[in-house]
Amino acid sequence: MAEKELKTVFERPHALLPVVTNYCPGCTHGIINRLVAECLDELDVEGDAVGVAPVGCSVMAYDFFGCDMIEAAHGRAPAVATAVKRVHPDGVVFAYQGDGDLASIGMAETIHAATRGENITVIFINNAIYGMTGGQMAPTSLPNQVTQTSPYGRDTDAAGFPIRVCELLSSLDGVAYLERVTADCPKNVRKAKKAIKKAFQTQIDGAGYSLVEVVATCPTNWGMTPQDSFTWMRENMLPYYPLGVYKDVRAEGFANASEAAAARAADCPIANPAAQAEGGAR
Amino acid sequence: MAEKVLMKGNEALAEAAMRAGCRFFFGYPITPQTELAAYMSKRMPKVGGTFLQAESEIAAINMVYGAAAAGARVMTSSSSPGISLKGEGISYMAGADLPGVIINVQRGGPGLGGIQPSQADYWQATRALGHGDFRVVVYAPSTVQEMADYAFTAFDVADKYRTPVMILADGMLGQMMEPVVMPEPHGGSVEKPWATTGHKHQRAHNVVNSLYLTADELERLNVERYERYAAIERDEQRAETFLTEDADIVVVAFGASARVARSAVVEARAKGVKAGLVRPITLWPFPTDAIEAVVPTAKAFLDVEMNMGQMVDDVRLVVAGRRPVEFFGRTGGVIPTPVEVLARIEDLNARMTKGGE
Numbered sequence: 001m002a003e004k005e006l007k008t009v010f011e012r013p014h015a016l017l018p019v020v021t022n023y024c025p026g027c028t029h030g031i032i033n034r035l036v037a038e039c040l041d042e043l044d045v046e047g048d049a050v051g052v053a054p055v056g057c058s059v060m061a062y063d064f065f066g067c068d069m070i071e072a073a074h075g076r077a078p079a080v081a082t083a084v085k086r087v088h089p090d091g092v093v094f095a096y097q098g099d100g101d102l103a104s105i106g107m108a109e110t111i112h113a114a115t116r117g118e119n120i121t122v123i124f125i126n127n128a129i130y131g132m133t134g135g136q137m138a139p140t141s142l143p144n145q146v147t148q149t150s151p152y153g154r155d156t157d158a159a160g161f162p163i164r165v166c167e168l169l170s171s172l173d174g175v176a177y178l179e180r181v182t183a184d185c186p187k188n189v190r191k192a193k194k195a196i197k198k199a200f201q202t203q204i205d206g207a208g209y210s211l212v213e214v215v216a217t218c219p220t221n222w223g224m225t226p227q228d229s230f231t232w233m234r235e236n237m238l239p240y241y242p243l244g245v246y247k248d249v250r251a252e253g254f255a256n257a258s259e260a261a262a263a264r265a266a267d268c269p270i271a272n273p274a275a276q277a278e279g280g281a282r
Numbered sequence: 283m284a285e286k287v288l289m290k291g292n293e294a295l296a297e298a299a300m301r302a303g304c305r306f307f308f309g310y311p312i313t314p315q316t317e318l319a320a321y322m323s324k325r326m327p328k329v330g331g332t333f334l335q336a337e338s339e340i341a342a343i344n345m346v347y348g349a350a351a352a353g354a355r356v357m358t359s360s361s362s363p364g365i366s367l368k369g370e371g372i373s374y375m376a377g378a379d380l381p382g383v384i385i386n387v388q389r390g391g392p393g394l395g396g397i398q399p400s401q402a403d404y405w406q407a408t409r410a411l412g413h414g415d416f417r418v419v420v421y422a423p424s425t426v427q428e429m430a431d432y433a434f435t436a437f438d439v440a441d442k443y444r445t446p447v448m449i450l451a452d453g454m455l456g457q458m459m460e461p462v463v464m465p466e467p468h469g470g471s472v473e474k475p476w477a478t479t480g481h482k483h484q485r486a487h488n489v490v491n492s493l494y495l496t497a498d499e500l501e502r503l504n505v506e507r508y509e510r511y512a513a514i515e516r517d518e519q520r521a522e523t524f525l526t527e528d529a530d531i532v533v534v535a536f537g538a539s540a541r542v543a544r545s546a547v548v549e550a551r552a553k554g555v556k557a558g559l560v561r562p563i564t565l566w567p568f569p570t571d572a573i574e575a576v577v578p579t580a581k582a583f584l585d586v587e588m589n590m591g592q593m594v595d596d597v598r599l600v601v602a603g604r605r606p607v608e609f610f611g612r613t614g615g616v617i618p619t620p621v622e623v624l625a626r627i628e629d630l631n632a633r634m635t636k637g638g639e
Binding site for chain 1: 306308332334336337338340341342344345346347348349351352353354356370371374378478479480481482483484487488489490491492493
């Protein structure tokens with residue numbers, strides 16, 4: 001009887017280096033890093049890719065990804081990525097950022113890269129806390145959430161409200177694709193990968209700015225087991241940060257963000273000179 | 283021979299940068315560097331370059347960081363308060379060994395200060411452009427021609443030593459017009475095997491980074507960088523000397539105030555006072571050699587600046603107590619007059635002569 005041939009069914013993506021990460025046990029950064037690497041592999045763009053790592057738990061992502069990597073100052077990854085993409089328009093440029101980096105200190109860079117319609121992809125990890133510095137209140141920490149710097153729970157009268165990043169960015173004309181996902185179970189991991197791959201494809205097709213928000217956990221700083229963290233996330237974060245597609249101009253029938261923006265400003269002559277010229281001809 | 287054209291200092295900086303192969307400019311509006319960004323916005327699209335008005339000075343310098351990492355010749359320009367904001371990115375560029383050119387068309391400070399010409403950012407430029415152990419090469423042009431020449435040179439020096447380079451101008455030099463001969467363009471193509479361009483599966487991945495969590499490794503890199511700085515101090519000092527051979531009173535001044543000081547030196551000579559001028563062109567590396575050369579013959583030094591006395595520290599470090607070093611300055615946007623400087627030269631000369639007899 002012939003021996004059954006061994007078949008590889010699972011291996012390390014090429015775009016992920018064979019190194020040990022610095023992520024805590026139970027944290028989903030490792031999964032998301034892997035998904036990004038799988039997408040770079042499957043789209044065959046590792047050799048063209050330049051990643052920008054943030055300041056935060058994923059600060060050392062430059063040691064994990066096999067593509068060229070840049071370490072940016074806290075919050076500035078979108079500005080750095082903007083310039084890299086302008087220098088190498090045919091490259092595939094992504095920023096990998098956490099909530100403090102993207103939505104607090106780097107909010108201006110985030111909003112403006114998005115509204116400029118930079119052809120970059122942002123992977124945004126939202127775990128409602130500053131992980132690397134030991135669990136301080138983040139711009140996405142939930143009302144009444146206890147953190148090191150909101151020890152009595154986030155008091156919205158004093159500390160204001162959390163920012164819903166996908167909802168905020170969805171109003172900007174430069175944005176082509178926005179989706180919020182999570183990675184708490186195999187089904188959602190597969191969905192997250194699909195979204196990340198679509199975001200990269202959006203960039204490769206030159207359609208505009210793309211961002212995937214991954215609602216994540218922080219067992220270490222939340223002070224919970226990984227399993228309890230997922231339960232807490234599902235019960236508290238997902239109602240506040242609902243999963244789903246927040247913008248997809250191509251699904252709406254436009255070729256890219258610019259076309260969608262032009263349609264939205266159809267009645268504004270200066271914003272839409274082509275339509276105006278057409279109107280004049282009638 | 284290239285023809286002379288009449289240009290504003292700010293425009294000369296921009297045109298020379300483009301001739302040096304700079305095709306990426308990131309900036310944020312601020313007076314009095316306005317003409318530079320306006321020139322770039324007009325010209326860059328015509329040559330296939332990028333002009334991008336950033337959302338802030340912080341974003342602009344981080345775009346410079348990104349473009350430099352990606353291997354491009356890149357520049358930003360601002361004025362004093364904006365340079366303070368760029369400090370973060372300049373420190374990161376130094377830490378990641380990235381070349382790039384930063385223009386500071388200075389105005390009065392501190393705070394929002396004023397919009398008149400000033401030299402009050404000398405300390406910032408030469409000592410404290412950001413946190414950490416690092417230096418930045420600083421050129422201080424004093425004519426529109428030098429604005430062009432050093433903006434051009436800056437890119438080569440930045441690439442050669444993998445360091446940010448600053449042009450420290452001021453509102454007077456930026457806005458005045460003078461005839462200038464533009465440098466001949468060169469491609470600006472320098473091999474940058476370290477750049478993050480996408481590895482195309484041809485090499486290991488490149489990483490541009492300034493984070494080192496192991497103290498020994500960070501110390502080693504800082505020490506290595508300072509070895510490069512020692513080479514810069516040895517090879518890149520630039521200064522102009524004027525009538526210093528027999529000078530009793532040596533005036534030291536840079537940039538716009540050196541123009542005033544030069545007039546005062548000429549007038550002092552006409553009145554029989556043996557005055558001369560040392561004009562630092564590089565502020566870092568400070569032209570120690572040019573100052574040292576006149577110490578044996580000078581009786582005293584008069585440092586003239588458009589601030590409350592900043593470069594005078596460096597003059598005193600070189601002179602090291604061997605001769606008196608006095609200071610005269612106007613600040614807040616006031617430009618000293620040749621008459622004022624002449625009076626200080628005559629007064630100092632009188633005291634030196636009296637003391638000598």
